[in-house]
Structures are given as structure tokens and as C-alpha cells.
Amino acid sequence: MRLVAVAAIGLLALTGCGKKGRHSDGGGLGSGFVSGGGGGGDTPLSTPSGVPTDLPTDLPSGLPSYTPSYTPSYTPSPSYSYSAPPTYNSDGTNDVSATGCDYDETTHSFQYTLTIRNPESQSMRYGISVKWTDQSTAGLLGSDYESVTVMAGSSQTVKATSYRYLTEQTSFTCKVDSVLKFPS
Template sequence: MRLVAVAAIGLLALTGCGKKGRHSSGSGGFVSGGAGDAPLSTPSGLPTDLPTGLPSGVPSYTPGYTPSYTPSPSYSYSTAPSYDTDARNDISASGCDYNESTSSLEYTLTVNNNETQSMRFSISIVWNDNADQGLLGSDYQSVTVAPGSSQTVKATSYRTLYKATTFTCKIQSAYKFAN
């Protein structure tokens, strides 16, 4: 504590803070003393014996263990399951027909999941007129099938036919994704 006080007083004495009559000349540097300035002297009452070593009897602390750094765990990545996303070979279809009572084109699809995980199937179906190759209707089905299972869905497109029409049913696209 005494050392801090001595340093602070010494700093004040060296910089000339607190003295009257000193003004800056505007040159931006230190101002030298004028004719009437007294030389700087050591303030009275300051101790002359400053401590030199550490005080005795201060306990030292050494931890009973050595702290160590453990890096974050390493992760192992498994490869993504390999399967063909094209699901047209996983679907069997039957019953391409027109239901007059409901005025709807119908197509029955059986979706088989031969994978070892649950899969979501996205299927787009179209009905085309055989005479002019025009589009009669379309439907989209999304179905989730458990591993090793199959599920039957009915694709439907509502359309009133006014004349005898021959048409074909077609799975336009079919994709499967891990669920």
C-alpha cells in the first residue's frame, strides 16, 4: 500500500500536476519552468524503507489434482442407407376402371416396402384418353408403409364421361423416401 502511495506522489511530482502558474505555450509539449519556479523536492513524511520480498507466512496453494482438458467426443457417421428412390418397381396396379355411379376414374395400387425402414411413397397417376391421347384425369397419393409391409390405396379422379371412351391408367412418377 505504501508503495502505491509513493508511486502516485512521485508521478504527481514529475508531471507537475497541482502547481499554480504553469500554462501551456500552445506548442503542444512540456512547459519548462519560469524564473520564479522552485526546484522539485521530495515530499516530506514519506517512508524510506520499501518492502523488497514477499511477506512470510503466506500459504501457497497447490491443487490436489491436475486439471485436464478432454476434447469433445468424436462422432462416427454411418452411411446413409442405399436404396433406389424410384419406386415404380415397388408398386403393382390393377382395376383401371370408370365408376359410373360416382363418375370417377379409378386405379388400385398396392405399394410394397421391401426396405428395412419405414418409407414414404409419393405417387402421381394419370388417365389418358386412347383416342386423342388427351388427359382425362390425374391423382396424387402419398402413403407411408412400414418395413417389410404393403399397403393398398385407390387413386381416383372425378370426371363425367358423356360417350364411350377407352382410356389407360398410368403411374406417371413414383418416389420413395426414408420416413
């Protein structure tokens, strides 16, 4: 009987049953169980097999440092700048000179020779309005509209013409009424 009692006490000592603080109910930190465990388990989690437990704490000194032999250089992409279109005066009156205000009796037409000089750095289109007026009555005798393109820095000559049959001696004036210009 004594032998059975000694064996039972020995068995209890080996398994750890009956000792306080050996088991946990899962509540509280440091209980030996992973957070979120089912609580009340008897066996703590163990380390998976094959994972080394003795990892090095510092790196060895004297390791060779790697410096690349090719250092890439950065080439910036080309920058684009916006340049405003050239400015110009849309009133081209100063670009036009006129000569030869006349009436041709054989063709029954008023005539006026216009010379357009384009001072701009681009080709321009000119719209020129010409009027012939009776000096005594200030009445309109004729009109013409010429549309002409003049290359940059050059000049061009055109003849404005208005047909009208005159039955009596008439005194008249020729006038460039308006000149509008715009890039062509």
C-alpha cells in the same frame, strides 16, 4: 621508534594491505567476486550462515525400493463409429403394382388400385402420380396424386381416384406416371 616501525609492518602484514594480487578491480573471471558485482570491492562474498558446506557426494546403498501395491489399469473410452445411412433407390416404380383400371358410372370417377411394397429396411414415404388418358385422342382425362407411408418390409393398398363426368363411350388407359420415395 623501532618498536613503532615493527608494529606498523606487522599491522600491514596482518591486514594484507600492500600485497599484489590480493585485491581485484572486478574485471575478469576468477577474481573472487560474483559476476555483476560492483567491482573494486574489498570484501569477497561470503557463504550465508546455516547452509551446510559438506553435502554428501553419493547416496547410501541398500535403501528399500517402493513398489505400489495398486497398479492403475487404463480402460479406453468406448469408440464410436459412424455408420452411413442406408441407401435406397428414390425411384419407387418397381415397388408399386396396379390393378383394376376402371370407370365407375355411379360416382363418375376413374379408379386404379395401387399396392405398394416397401423392400427397404426403414419406413418410406411414397409419392405416386397416376394419369388416365383417352386412347383415341391421347388427351388427359384425369389425374391423381397419392402420398402414402409404408413401414419397412410391409405393403399397403390405396385407391387412386379422379372424378370426371363422361357423356359418351370412351376408351382410356391408366398409368402410374411416377413414383418417388424417401425415408419418412
